Amino acid sequence: xxxxxxxxxxxxxxxxxxxxxxxxxxxxxxxxxxxxxxxxxxxxxxxxxxxxxxxxxxxxxxxxxxxxxxxxxxxxxxxxxxxxxxxxxxx
Numbered sequence: 001x002x003x004x005x006x007x008x009x010x011x012x013x014x015x016x017x018x019x020x021x022x023x024x025x026x027x028x029x030x031x032x033x034x035x036x037x038x039x040x041x042x043x044x045x046x047x048x049x050x051x052x053x054x055x056x057x058x059x060x061x062x063x064x065x066x067x068x069x070x071x072x073x074x075x076x077x078x079x080x081x082x083x084x085x086x087x088x089x090x091x
Contacts, residue, residue, distance in 0.1 A: 042083055045069070050090040053081060058090070 045051065049061045051071070063070035067083045
């Protein structure tokens with residue numbers, strides 16, 4: 001085997017390893033960006049916003065206290081949930 005072929009084989013064998021080692025770095029960066037967006041979204045919630053929770057409960061926000069949200073799920077029925085359990089606001 002000549003030396004050029006050996007170098008090509010080493011590069012071809014090492015490239016997938018380098019890619020596998022770099023993937024967690026890029027995934028962490030993307031996850032931090034998503035966490036930032038979610039934090040902004042949760043902090044911007046206000047009274048009378050329509051939201052859906054992670055468990056699929058739809059309701060209207062009637063109060064916000066630190067990490068607790070009072071959510072009206074039916075007329076006169078208000079439940080307290082953790083702010084982190086809100087999946088998103090409805091348009």
